[in-house]
Amino acid sequence: MHAITITSLDGKFEKPGQVYYPLSLRSVPVPSPKGSELLIKLTAASLNHRDLFLRQHLYPGVCFETPLLSDGVGSVISTGPDVPHAQSWMDKRVILNPATGWKDAPDAPEPPGEFKIMGGTSFYNKGTLQEYITLDVSEVEEAPRHLSDAEAAALPLTGLxxxxxxxxxxxxxxxxxxxxxxxxxxxxxxxxxxxxxxxxxxxxxxxxxxxxxxxxxxxxxxxxxxxxxxxxxxxxxxxxxxxxxxxxxxxxxxxxxxxxxxxxxxxxxxxxxxxxxxxxxxxxxxxxxxxxxxxxxxxxTTMGSRKEFKDMVDFVKEKEIKPIVWKVIQGLDNIEAIDGLFDDMKKGSQFGKLVIEFGDSSGSKL
Missing domain, CATH: 3.40.50.720 (NAD(P)-binding Rossmann-like Domain)
Structure with missing residues (x-):
């Protein structure tokens, strides 16, 4: 499958703020779901400011191996052996909790030091700028049906x-x-x-x-x-x-x-x-x-807990709220256009989210 990471310059880290790491389209094996994991065919992902900061080495844990981006939507195409009611998850369109390690404590993550955000760091080896991802069944919510793939991909991190x-x-x-x-x-x-x-x-x-x-x-x-x-x-x-x-x-x-x-x-x-x-x-x-x-x-305040993520998604469903999507580009291999989204973010010209679509949620085959 294809995945997009950032690439080091001259094989070394640079001083924070004095570098802009280029994007790299890589070919990597499709992961297999284990235990209570789902295998999800991702169809869209969206940018956040942390992704720009990673490219500028202004964010902790910069990693050249982990795919970028924290926000994503896709369809479940297979399940691990320990997923309860596994068949009910098949072909379901889901949005991904953009972090892990924070269950429901209202003040801060519990236990301390376990909270990890998806995308581009060495702390958590998951990211959404790739074609397939495995994630524990406890870390997804069914995508609101009134949202398009682009809108659903725009929701998780900013919504939370x-x-x-x-x-x-x-x-x-x-x-x-x-x-x-x-x-x-x-x-x-x-x-x-x-x-x-x-x-x-x-x-x-x-x-x-x-x-x-x-x-x-x-x-x-x-x-x-x-x-x-x-x-x-x-x-x-x-x-x-x-x-x-x-x-x-x-x-x-x-x-x-x-x-x-x-x-x-x-x-x-x-x-x-x-x-x-x-x-x-x-x-x-x-x-x-x-x-x-x-x-x-x-x-x-930071992002939020798994409970707050569910509460937020439930509210979006109840009120049929739509995130504002400013621009959508097509294709993981469209590196020039993806770079253009980062340029939009650097200039602050956008009014809403910047989204990459690279699949069709109606298709659920590997």
């Missing part, structure tokens, strides 16, 4: 991250009916899924972006409004958009870091929540005494 940031970390009261939620940097996969989830939960959602077009698109997807964060005084303008009787935001869902605490002091109610799932502006930011005096709670 957004769900935990919004529901688990911001909390029910700050992300449901009557709540005012600000989602910063709209356009990325996690931010868009947080928008979809918050709107479906009945919250009033607002967004920020440097692109007026992205703000307009977010409103079409359910946001009540948005502002360009490059405009002077945008915080006051944003507060003026809140519904009558609502003076401040309940929660901010943020992936940038930077000045989010400084802005949050002005935007959040006393006791408001900043749920931060990334720090793309930089690895450090300030914590202000004003935030302390307002009892603002800054909560770091």
């Amino acid at each position: 991250t957004a769900w935990r940031a919004l529901v688990t970390k911001a909390g029910e009261a700050n992300s449901g009916p009557g709540a005012a939620v600000l989602i910063t940097g709209i356009g990325g996969g996690v931010a868009l899924m947080a928008l979809r989830f918050a709107a479906a939960r009945g919250a009033d959602v607002y967004v920020t972006s440097s692109s007026e077009e992205k703000i307009k698109q977010a409103v079409e997807l359910g946001a009540r409004g948005g502002v360009n964060y490059k405009e002077a005084g945008w915080e006051k303008k944003l507060l003026g958009m809140l519904p009558k009787g609502k003076a401040k935001f309940d929660a901010i869902i943020d992936g940038a870091g930077g000045e989010v605490v400084e802005k949050g002091v002005k935007l959040l109610k006393d006791g408001g929540i900043i749920s931060i799932y990334g720090m793309t502006v930089g690895p450090k930011m300030s914590w202000l005494i004003q935030a302390v005096l307002k009892n603002i709670d800054l909560r770091g």
Whole structure:
């Protein structure tokens, strides 16, 4: 089968941030399911920022042997000998839990050190940018039937991250009916899924972006409004958009870091929540005494547990939510086009997920 990895330069690792590892299309044996594993014929996979960071050696555990990407969808074509009710899994279209080692603890993975994310590292030898994969039956969910392969492939990692940031970390009261939620940097996969989830939960959602077009698109997807964060005084303008009787935001869902605490002091109610799932502006930011005096709670959050993954998928099925797919290219052997998706991510030009399709879920034969 075909699989795509990154390739070292001159047979050695380079300094983080000073390299851009090329993609390599490899021919490798088709794996055989053992124990309680399923053999899945993958049909689509999608990019996340961690994949770009791996190519730049800005992510731990860079590996030149493990296929890239964490998100994938496909059909079960065979099962290991210990899979319960094995026949019921045959030909079933499934989406893959993008990580392993975190069952259901609400605070952090249990036990410590066992949490591993799929794709491109030495910590977990699974990745979705390949034609076939074996995975334990406990690590898949039936793909929502209202989603295409591209949409289903766009869901797992961003959906799980957004769900935990919004529901688990911001909390029910700050992300449901009557709540005012600000989602910063709209356009990325996690931010868009947080928008979809918050709107479906009945919250009033607002967004920020440097692109007026992205703000307009977010409103079409359910946001009540948005502002360009490059405009002077945008915080006051944003507060003026809140519904009558609502003076401040309940929660901010943020992936940038930077000045989010400084802005949050002005935007959040006393006791408001900043749920931060990334720090793309930089690895450090300030914590202000004003935030302390307002009892603002800054909560770091990562992807999520297996339970949260199931809860998220069930919600997507119930509400028939669709991830936003910005671009789809065809074929694992289409290296130039796959490289182009990485270029889109580097430029930040996308509004939604970047997907590679390389199979047909209606076919289930090896």
